[in-house]
Amino acid sequence: MVQKGQFITFEGPEGAGKTTVIQEIYHRLKEDGRNVLLTREPGGIRIAEKIRTIILDNDHQEMDARTEALLYAAARRQHLAEKVIPALHEGYTVLCDRFVDSSLAYQGYARGLGIDEVWAINAFAIDGVMPDLTVFFDIDPEVGLARIAKNDQREENRLDNESLHFHRNVYEGYQELIRRYPDRIQLTDASLPKELVTENVWKIIGAQFI
Ligand SMILES: Nc1ncnc2c1ncn2[C@@H]1O[C@H](COP(=O)(O)OP(=O)(O)OP(=O)(O)O)[C@@H](O)[C@H]1O
Ligand SMILES: Cc1cn([C@H]2C[C@H](O)[C@@H](COP(=O)(O)O)O2)c(=O)[nH]c1=O
Numbered sequence: 279m280v281q282k283g284q285f286i287t288f289e290g291p292e293g294a295g296k297t298t299v300i301q302e303i304y305h306r307l308k309e310d311g312r313n314v315l316l317t318r319e320p321g322g323i324r325i326a327e328k329i330r331t332i333i334l335d336n337d338h339q340e341m342d343a344r345t346e347a348l349l350y351a352a353a354r355r356q357h358l359a360e361k362v363i364p365a366l367h368e369g370y371t372v373l374c375d376r377f378v379d380s381s382l383a384y385q386g387y388a389r390g391l392g393i394d395e396v397w398a399i400n401a402f403a404i405d406g407v408m409p410d411l412t413v414f415f416d417i418d419p420e421v422g423l424a425r426i427a428k429n430d431q432r433e434e435n436r437l438d439n440e441s442l443h444f445h446r447n448v449y450e451g452y453q454e455l456i457r458r459y460p461d462r463i464q465l466t467d468a469s470l471p472k473e474l475v476t477e478n479v480w481k482i483i484g485a486q487f488i
Contacts, residue, residue: 283313283366284487285407287377290415291449292438293422293429294468295475296375299415302476303483307371310488315365318375319353323360326353334435341436347385347396354378355403363407371487378404379412379455379463384437387451388444411486412459413479414452415468419445422468 288296297318304316320330332338333349354377365372378400386396423445426432456463466478 281366281407282369284371284411285362285366285374285409286371286483286487287374287379287409287412288415289376289379289383289412289452289463290468291417291419291422291445291452293425294415294417295425295472296415298472299476299479300373300375303479304373306480307373307483313368313370315361315370315372316375317357317361317372319357319377319380320350321353322357322362322374325360326357329353329356334437336434336436336439338436343385343389343391346389347381347391347399350381350385351399351403354381354400358404358407366407374409377409377412379452382455383448383451387454388440388447393451393454409462411483412463413482414456414463414465415475416465417468419449 288300290296300316304314307314319326320333321327329349329352333341333346333353362372362374378397381396381400382393385391386393420442423438423442426434426438456465464482466475466482468475470478
């Protein structure tokens, strides 16, 4: 695949501030005259948003861990094929709120399916498309969960409602990924005020692409 644009993904525990900061980064890149696509996983397009609803529905407590991993991978494939890959071909900078590292940390590590096993199904789904840069929003999972609990606009979903033990394991999973991919994954301190986190993320992106 000839990829002309840049693919930047954002990762971290619940409530880390990714969505908030990415929106500001999107506006700054646009002001800079770039073609930018802001999207998210799971979701971003019609079919993947439907899969998102199935995965995150609080009513679906019986969902099997492998089913969950496969659904995330299916949503990812459709999103890549329909939206991300065409945008990269056209030279867009693609900002994606979560990508394959979420599957590796949540399903691979925290659900206990195994990082390598979850990687295997995702390798099929992503077919070689990997981020040029991943920004990890580093925050104590308890602090992130407290932020979303305070936000009245947000309905907590099936994954949000997992135990603190699960969310701590997600964080541990990310630490393992940071050890495995030190060149791709850059860390930012997400416990700082929003404005500072935005400045730091802007610097990380600027150092590589602007
Ligand atoms: N740096 C910050 N300091 C304090 N509160 C913040 C900060 N950044 C975001 N918030 C608030 O925390 C909540 C979660 O932020 P946001 O939705 O951006 O996180 P997120 O990483 O996208 O979460 P999730 O992945 O769980 O959807 C929101 O209410 C937001 O206003
Ligand atoms: C892509 C992806 C996501 N998850 C989890 C992470 C969150 O709990 C939800 C998505 O909700 P958000 O508010 O949009 O962050 O799904 C996952 O477990 N595995 C994945 O691959």
